[in-house]
Amino acid sequence: MSLTDRIAKGLEAGWKVTDASTLTDHQTHEADVVIIGTGAGGGTTAEILARAGLSVILVEEGRLYYQKDFKMDELTAYASLYQEGMSRVTKDGAIAILQGRCVGGSTTVNWTSSFRTPEPTLNYWADNFGLENLRPEAMKPWFDGREERHTVSPWLTDPNLNNDILRQGCEKLGHSWNVIPRNVKGCWNLGYCGVGCPTNAKQGALTTTIPGALDNDARLFHGLRADKLVMKQDRIDHLVASAMSADSVTPSGVKVHLKARHFVVAASAIGSPGLLLRSDIPDPHNRIGKRSFIHPVNATVAQMPEQVDPFYGAPQSIYSDEFNFREGVDGPAGYKLEVPPLHPAMSSGVVPGHGAEQRDNLKLLPWMQSVIALLRDGFHPDSPGGTVSLRDDGSPVLDYPVTDYLWDGLRRAFHTMAEIQFAAGAERVRLMHLDSPWLNSWSEARAAIDELPMELHRVRLFTAHQMGGCGMGEDPQQSVVNGFGEHHHVSNLSIHDASIFPTSIGANPQLSVYALAARNSTRLAGKLKG
């Protein structure tokens, strides 16, 4: 393996990394802080605390995959790097959930879009959840710092055609658009961010904060599932975790107990509420798992006259916020417009159909272009979000009802996306909807979108951004943690991931998680050192 690979080099140099599937005996370990989860939140926390001289143990349910494993292959990547082998869905099966499960979490598989939390979102939090200290001016230094740490800057290379068509359509229609800031260093512009960056260009947790923490003596257990936080009086005493077998699906039977002064949960907006619920963490107002948000996503595909090759090139480089906050922060549902990469396995799973029709649709892949809308949920009384609860086996599941308010937004988003694609020269457009035919003109599409039923399962819905479920706020009756991610009732518990967002973000959330985790970890380090 290349000696430039940060992980390979670190492992050789003696990083304290344990693959829990190799453990044969029950065991107990102790540190100042145990961090559950190694994604955007856990990685940031680990590096800051370890650099402050605290002893840190990181726990990751997924396995450690790095450059040697990233071979630009969809089927392998979906099976190994994503939650439930890419089959995760909401409780009724109507919304597909894309979420990482590996060291680095979703930052290992995301498409590198790195937006600051929009100012209207931060101000909405201050006005509605008492989070005065998170106003844009207060958060600015944290965004600055994290953009530097993760090498975030607008993508200066020409967008691929898939993205440029979004730009062209917006230009024609007079919609605003802009270039997406990406967290990459020396990117080869290949297009495989979603299956693990093959060149180590992506500056997610895997190549930045995790190595930073391990360099500073942090200890990482991967393939280790956090089962339960065990309380002793009013504090958490230890974490009980199960080693997973090498298949990463079945527990091996080996139990690991991890003791610490402080526990940081950063197991995602589905995993964190799940762990807290399994642990019977005090929740007098029944807030854990409530107000879960997902940026519900719908999509259209267009057949373009020229070859698009939507599988190559930086997957996301152009976006439009024309419709995101246009009706006010708390008006009818706003949406951000972006573009997804289209590879064969993903496309064949996203484009609904079978038989000759499906064959003929997929044959068009090189000429296909797609636009997605990400709905900003959680800013309106009719968008209260979903609920994370536990299945009989203790695993977390998200129930997400799609309200009429959201259907209205989804229908408007279909209109916008189809109009943009036709404006950019699309020959035909199809909605990702069980009943949608190919539509041959904007007027035909407009009529069809007004007629098609906006119903679960018929409209194909997705989420790549899970947020909330352990919301922050100053009022303990309305929230799980305060504005520093500190649990309202358990003094040695913090939550440092997207689960603390009181609404959705209105933009891809990774930089929001990095920045808040950095701010809250810096404070935590001060407290624990002091």
Place this chain on the structure above:
Amino acid sequence: MSHPPHDQETLSAMDRRSFLRAGVGGTLFLGTVSVTAGLSGCATTPAGRLDAADTPVDDGYQFQFLTRDDIELFRALLPAIVGPALTEEPKQRRQAIAGTIERIDQGIVQFGPANQKELRKLFDLLNFGLTRITVARVWSSWPNVTTSEADAFLERWRTSGIGLFNNGYIALTKISNVAFYGHPEHWHLSGYPGPPEWAMKSLPQFNNA
């Protein structure tokens, strides 16, 4: 026997209500099917390794999730789901279908227990004679189902007004489409040339293989 009418006509409003009452996602109803299926002789254990006589791909693959009945189900459904994209040459066609079923099994193993349980219920419902006929409206056992009958079944579930059936349609076609079109040997069907050659030549992880 008179020809079975379309499910949307057959399932009266009352049927539909009781179906929905059976629990969100039909969990309760399907759960009962799983138990019944087990008691009535449906295969309930993973198929393991198939006999050479029973598979056109004798690669020693060990099925870890799909039962022999599930394999029959997919042998009947895949010609309708991905058949039109396959060669007509019988041996290659059978091999492509067998390989796809193996990849479906591999994929489901990584889905983990919760979604495996959901799929178990779906497959049992389709394999168990009584529910295959009454719910899926498929009159022959799967090995005797023609491609056009399989296609008609898929269309019924796709166009049904019942979300549970739409969900079943998506589950069956999605795992099949991904396992088929996602396989490198089938990339050409979607005009995908694969990862750029120049990048693979320059990257260390491709040179160690």
